[in-house]
Amino acid sequence: MKHSKVVDVLKSDKLLQPVTVKGWVRSFRNDRFIALNDGSTIHNIQCVLEDNAIDNKVQEKITVGAAVAITGTLVESQGKGQKVEIQITELKVVGESNPEELKLTILSPKRHSLEKLREQAHLRVRTNTFGAIMRVRSKLSFVIHEYFQKNNFYYVHTPVITKSDAEGAGEAFKVTNFDLTNVPKDETGAVNFKEDFFGAETNLTVSGQLEAETYAMGLGSVYTFGPTFRAENSNTSRHLAEFWMVEPEVAFCDLDGNMDLAEDFIKYVIQYALDNCADDLEFLENRLVQEDKQKPQAERSEMLLRDKLKFVLENNFKRVSYTEAIEILKNSKPNKKKKFKYIIEEWGADLQSEHERFLVEKHFKSPVILFDYPAKIKAFYMRLNEDGNTVRAMDILFPGIGEIVGGSQREERLEVLKEKMAALDIPEEELWWYLDTRRFGTCTHSGFGLGFERLVLFVTGMSNIRDVIPYPRTPLNAEF
């Protein structure tokens, strides 16, 4: 008999019909009630064992973590918390789970810290919390594609291995096929990259933007969604050495259009999560409430998880120029009382996380789009404003997360772009192909990058980025 997914059985109204499910035992109470989970939903299905229905030797093997195949009759549940349950007629333990060995893992039935769960990242997806997170992550990934495809964007796989490191500034991982015990050198003692696999020095990409721009100049509207890398020694709850990024790029689109796109996109994605991840979000919301109870009042979330998501949907993101933001910050209490670690003294200062959080969480109490930043603190490819001092950059700041989107209108004028590259010592030869986009049919165009894990953090209410990606890569950690 073909087996059914638990998510479907729980919704089924085919009472008194035979049904087969396969999954893992989450609990076995009173030698009678098996809570079975197959990963298709956060909910278990209760399977009820009648007295003497199965052999004692089989029954002994029904332990937490064991894989079982159950056939039975679907009946209305007498217990609360579920509409239906299965009266077992046949049960097979297909994969045992020795309780003594299990005790040494995070699958043992007691509370484990998130840190402990990270050490067994290969097992944590079998817990309620991580099952929920990873299902939400999957749905969010899908709706990103759906949004762009519906809006006539084309998905572009920009290269992961790349020669250009225009943005990376030394923060790119090196990719090589050399034997590291014996790296070939030339007569000057420099590494002879001509002998490497690609015949050149190569890195892991830090952004697909430049390549995406070349594609926007052909296909009009494109997006990337792929892994990006930073060899940055940041051991924080918001940084990963390997993370996924979404980067749309649109021809004939200015910064206002770019802000409209980003806001519409984020709202669409969050609405989809609310509509399609209701059970998992409910669980994660309750998890957060429990977690908050351990914290001092001041650190607790002001809103329930789903209320926070709805709040984002129902309010326009506040659009504020950098210059306005600096004024607000300069005159703010924490600045005057020197509560900020970095006091804002003048226009031109780079905003730190504490400033962004003040603007979003205290001042505006809403997602904020900051735009028109000082040219000096932003990348070379951003379009210079007529004032000669600011560029058409925009960052979207979210409560609890900080920067979730960074974007800009791109400098489409060949001569201005060349001047900016020269000022930053970026050799034209390295980006000849990028400059070509400004030589042939250049146009106003814009794009942004959204750090996917930060979005997942926001939607799931988790607080450490290592808990929203299956196998996090961080300094000194590439296990699994």
Added chain:
Amino acid sequence: MKHSKVVDVLKSDKLLQPVTVKGWVRSFRNDRFIALNDGSTIHNIQCVLEDNAIDNKVQEKITVGAAVAITGTLVESQGKGQKVEIQITELKVVGESNPEELKLTILSPKRHSLEKLREQAHLRVRTNTFGAIMRVRSKLSFVIHEYFQKNNFYYVHTPVITKSDAEGAGEAFKVTNFDLTNVPKDETGAVNFKEDFFGAETNLTVSGQLEAETYAMGLGSVYTFGPTFRAENSNTSRHLAEFWMVEPEVAFCDLDGNMDLAEDFIKYVIQYALDNCADDLEFLENRLVQEDKQKPQAERSEMLLRDKLKFVLENNFKRVSYTEAIEILKNSKPNKKKKFKYIIEEWGADLQSEHERFLVEKHFKSPVILFDYPAKIKAFYMRLNEDGNTVRAMDILFPGIGEIVGGSQREERLEVLKEKMAALDIPEEELWWYLDTRRFGTCTHSGFGLGFERLVLFVTGMSNIRDVIPYPRTPLNAEF
């Protein structure tokens, strides 16, 4: 006025209404007819310039490749090949394209070879052929997600940087943050990886399968779709150093279920392409007809591109055991007449591309699924059959492409798996987490890998894999 996409304007029936389009000039005939393309479709929209409608100085700048913004009135077209055209009322050249400079690029209006186009991969997406290929590639990417999500699979981002190289056998690229001029060594002269970013030797992934298996044991049905890497010095039309792979993994699924899934999946994806890429496939079909005319009769395609795609939909893939296949090959004409480069003499031989092509293209004339291969020529994680000699592996072979899918039922028995690893000198410590999946609730499970670029090759009718990925990475080439 907000501008419209050409794909929408061409389908519009709002005659005599004003419309604005923005895109690039593909041709400008008789100082009157501009063919404008914006990448949203293979088709251009014809824009007609009335005498003296615009300044002569502007008119001079309407050259091939220039970016223009056109406003006009949508009217029925008098010419053939299009239903509607735009009578221009306003035209702005926003990005010029100097004809003298353009002459040096592949954008110049003449035929360029595919090899030549590869050298300017940043511009080739602006040609009809590559615009079509990349739109099809995008649609195929999307439908892969749609198929799995519809069927309750969860998308898993398996890590790109990894310590395990169980399958790679030295074909994995190294990832490091070391200064390659001065790699730290320990007292024995070995590289001191403890000083590297991850504190260990790390590679680029060759497959996400092992990590996907751990997730299937929690979420039930999962898939990956991400970049994979091989540092293999293969300069062929079917190999890339960086390519995208799709890898579903399903708990409680045997090899038959795996074959069913793969066949259903491929057919769904191809049907979607036929339904959603009609214009691009028509163009690519005609391109192939033209290309074939340059070839000797014997090398030409037997079917038109779309007929070949429909043929796959309408026929069951032939399922043939390795043992049967060897018999067929041993008794085949090319084997007896020694036309094969590698003569099949006995059971156990590894099949070469020439054998696969014979089976698919000459003998069965249909996609073929070969299964139950000799254990010796397959990976350690494939399930050993009761005969002790063969494993539950399957490869799907496609006409003109060869292997498009490789998969297996996985060895779920801890002791058997350990024996196979020991025989191949794969240390248990390295894969402790993988072995855990067999320790706790192990179950029958299966999965496969589909080389995404090979699928794109098949659907677009292109013959070199470098032409179906935006920026191909191959030995000595990581440009752009």
